[in-house]
Amino acid sequence: MKRIDHAEASSFFIAEKENEAFHDKRLWDLRQKRDHQRDDVPEWNELRELASAIKEHTLSHLSDYLEQFEDNAKKNGAHVHWALDAEEHNRIVHEILADHGVNTLVKSKSMLTEECELRPYLARRGIDVIETDLGERIQQLDDEPPSHIVVPAVHKLRGNVADVFARTLGSDPDNDDPHYLSEQARVTTRPYFLAAEAGMTGGNFAVAETGAVVVCTNEGNADLSATVPPLQLASVGIEKIIPRTEHLAVFVRMLSRSAVGSPITQYTSHYRKPKDGGELHIVLVDNGRSERLGMEDFWTSLKCIRCGACMNTCPVYRRSGGLSYGGVYSGPIGIILNPTYDLRKYSNLPFASTLNGSCTNVCPVKINIHEQIYQWRRILSEHNQLPFVKKAAMKVTGKVLADPKAYRRTIAATDVAMEHLPRFLLYTRFNAWGKQREVPVTPDQTFHAWYLKNRGTS
Amino acid sequence: MSSRKMILDAVSRNQPSAASLPEVPAFDRDLPPPWQQFQERLAGMGGKFARPVPDGNFDALVRELHPDANIICSATPEVTGNRDLSDVREPKDLDDVDVGVVRAAFGIAETGSVYLSEMEFGVNALGFLSQHLVVLLDPTDVVGNLHHAYRRREFADAAYAVLMTGPSATADIEGVLIHGAQGVRSLTVVEAPRPSV
Numbered sequence: 001m002k003r004i005d006h007a008e009a010s011s012f013f014i015a016e017k018e019n020e021a022f023h024d025k026r027l028w029d030l031r032q033k034r035d036h037q038r039d040d041v042p043e044w045n046e047l048r049e050l051a052s053a054i055k056e057h058t059l060s061h062l063s064d065y066l067e068q069f070e071d072n073a074k075k076n077g078a079h080v081h082w083a084l085d086a087e088e089h090n091r092i093v094h095e096i097l098a099d100h101g102v103n104t105l106v107k108s109k110s111m112l113t114e115e116c117e118l119r120p121y122l123a124r125r126g127i128d129v130i131e132t133d134l135g136e137r138i139q140q141l142d143d144e145p146p147s148h149i150v151v152p153a154v155h156k157l158r159g160n161v162a163d164v165f166a167r168t169l170g171s172d173p174d175n176d177d178p179h180y181l182s183e184q185a186r187v188t189t190r191p192y193f194l195a196a197e198a199g200m201t202g203g204n205f206a207v208a209e210t211g212a213v214v215v216c217t218n219e220g221n222a223d224l225s226a227t228v229p230p231l232q233l234a235s236v237g238i239e240k241i242i243p244r245t246e247h248l249a250v251f252v253r254m255l256s257r258s259a260v261g262s263p264i265t266q267y268t269s270h271y272r273k274p275k276d277g278g279e280l281h282i283v284l285v286d287n288g289r290s291e292r293l294g295m296e297d298f299w300t301s302l303k304c305i306r307c308g309a310c311m312n313t314c315p316v317y318r319r320s321g322g323l324s325y326g327g328v329y330s331g332p333i334g335i336i337l338n339p340t341y342d343l344r345k346y347s348n349l350p351f352a353s354t355l356n357g358s359c360t361n362v363c364p365v366k367i368n369i370h371e372q373i374y375q376w377r378r379i380l381s382e383h384n385q386l387p388f389v390k391k392a393a394m395k396v397t398g399k400v401l402a403d404p405k406a407y408r409r410t411i412a413a414t415d416v417a418m419e420h421l422p423r424f425l426l427y428t429r430f431n432a433w434g435k436q437r438e439v440p441v442t443p444d445q446t447f448h449a450w451y452l453k454n455r456g457t458s
Numbered sequence: 459m460s461s462r463k464m465i466l467d468a469v470s471r472n473q474p475s476a477a478s479l480p481e482v483p484a485f486d487r488d489l490p491p492p493w494q495q496f497q498e499r500l501a502g503m504g505g506k507f508a509r510p511v512p513d514g515n516f517d518a519l520v521r522e523l524h525p526d527a528n529i530i531c532s533a534t535p536e537v538t539g540n541r542d543l544s545d546v547r548e549p550k551d552l553d554d555v556d557v558g559v560v561r562a563a564f565g566i567a568e569t570g571s572v573y574l575s576e577m578e579f580g581v582n583a584l585g586f587l588s589q590h591l592v593v594l595l596d597p598t599d600v601v602g603n604l605h606h607a608y609r610r611r612e613f614a615d616a617a618y619a620v621l622m623t624g625p626s627a628t629a630d631i632e633g634v635l636i637h638g639a640q641g642v643r644s645l646t647v648v649e650a651p652r653p654s655v
């Protein structure tokens with residue numbers, strides 16, 4: 001597998017100056033909206049503690065909870081399938097669809113199905129898969145993967161979307177009004193909801209006590225996919241289990257607040273039983289998760305609820321765009337997940353970070369993201385997967401970048417919002433994301449001094 | 459060996475040492491008056507709030523809210539409409555509905571959400587294929603926060619349940635907020651005490 005060169009890939013994005021500037025601004029805006037919501041919930045940090053503890057408990061009893069979930073889902077009349085890996089997941093889904101003579105599948109956004117590359121698999125077998133989330137639809141029509149786990153087309157400007165829609169949906173190429181574009185997506189997608197023989201969603205949570213799969217969306221597309229066609233499928237990663245319905249409150253209170261800064265998604269949907277005369281199939285997917293569960297330094301990454309807050313706050317992600325990470329997951333969470341799939345392919349990713357710890361501070365389930373990034377760097381150096389430039393970069397940027405403890409001493413757990421990182425950290429000549437505004441590395445100011453001078457100003 | 463067994467075996471083998479499950483408090487001290495907060499949060503999520511209906515003529519209100527509507531389909535006894543839900547054979551029959559009308563089982567002040575399930579919808583797609591949704595809600599049915607909501611037994615009984623908060627929305631193009639992405643274009647909550655039995 002070819003090694004992903006994040007620095008080179010991000011240089012393409014950075015060349016699109018307008019996109020990069022907007023991307024940076026838009027994601028920073030989401031981060032600030034998130035801060036605003038956090039301040040509105042007095043028990044925020046208590047909720048984070050609880051969320052983290054509930055996840056740790058569940059993951060430490062995962063086999064029991066999986067069986068409990070399966071029992072209850074079956075009692076509800078759902079079919080439960082188990083998939084070891086992406087290939088088996090795709091095969092199971094295809095078999096279900098083929099058995100029911102499905103030609104068209106309407107689908108809501110699911111990072112798991114991206115991970116499994118389900119869409120091309122089904123396309124090769126003659127099944128038309130329609131992504132119904134607007135951002136995901138834009139990406140599908142442009143033949144690109146999502147660049148962000150919550151806002152898949154965030155790297156595109158309205159003009160880019162107008163081009164894609166004009167080319168693929170026949171809309172007016174000169175009309176780039178987002179209202180017009182969104183309406184085009186609505187009216188061209190609607191016939192698929194009516195024609196599709198099956199609908200598919202992912203799952204944000206799966207409740208062991210009730211056998212319910214819970215999906216959080218804003219557009220209503222997941223519910224259209226689930227409530228209109230007779231056959232319903234949901235693919236769920238095995239780490240998505242939580243013990244009881246009451247635990248949903250803890251996660252739902254934080255998910256959308258962390259993701260886009262709204263108190264809740266417009267739709268929080270709980271699927272338990274098939275509709276009358278229909279079927280509900282739930283596919284529980286491992287695909288590397290059980291193995292990750294045994295990795296001492298990395299198993300807590302399975303607590304992730306895919307809110308994207310760590311991406312929105314990350315100065316490197318904001319400037320380089322999700323596609324430059326070359327994996328399904330991007331940003332800080334992508335840095336710690338992708339290498340578990342392929343260490344060599346993603347050996348550059350752990351360097352796409354300044355280790356400033358901002359990701360860790362915003363994470364609603366308290367994953368020590370930046371420490372895991374640092375840990376991946378160590379593993380990579382032990383495996384001799386360190387690319388030459390990175391070796392040099394580590395020397396130049398010195399102790400602070402390489403040693404998260406130095407950061408921890410300064411930023412601790414203050415959840416400080418850092419819109420601008422010190423230039424000497426971001427813009428070394430080894431980092432493409434700094435190239436455009438290249439500043440000679442003049443570390444006459446230490447990180448610590450910079451921090452003392454700047455904290456509280458943004 | 460089945461994949462099921464292989465996954466469960468691998469999980470048992472690898473799962474970290476047992477961590478305990480914390481109690482989740484209700485976080486309900488000093489909550490603001492629920493009905494007022496519900497209205498504020500609903501507005502914040504793009505939902506609307508209708509004028510009071512002292513004469514109980516909800517049909518007139520729905521007409522007033524949506525004067526151009528041709529097809530009104532109601533799952534409530536309060537509103538008659540002109541499309542009978544019992545005639546619906548398949549969910550997609552509801553494709554041409556302009557306004558759907560339902561009564562929420564309860565609301566949530568913290569988020570401005572309403573709880574709806576197959577019990578309330580009759581046909582679940584009514585909440586999504588309709589162009590607009592009108593939701594009747596009794597102010598005494600509003601709970602303070604999500605902890606209270608998720609302790610209600612409705613979740614254990616429903617085949618399908620949704621917390622719906624304002625209309626369908628997207629901000630996927632340059633962060634511009636647009637209502638009516640795929641689901642309903644507007645959601646209006648009407649204060650409607652439950653008829654006494």
Ligand code: SF4
Binds near residue numbers: 366367
């Ligand atoms: S790692 Fe944390 S902040 Fe990042 S997406 Fe997952 S839950 Fe959200």
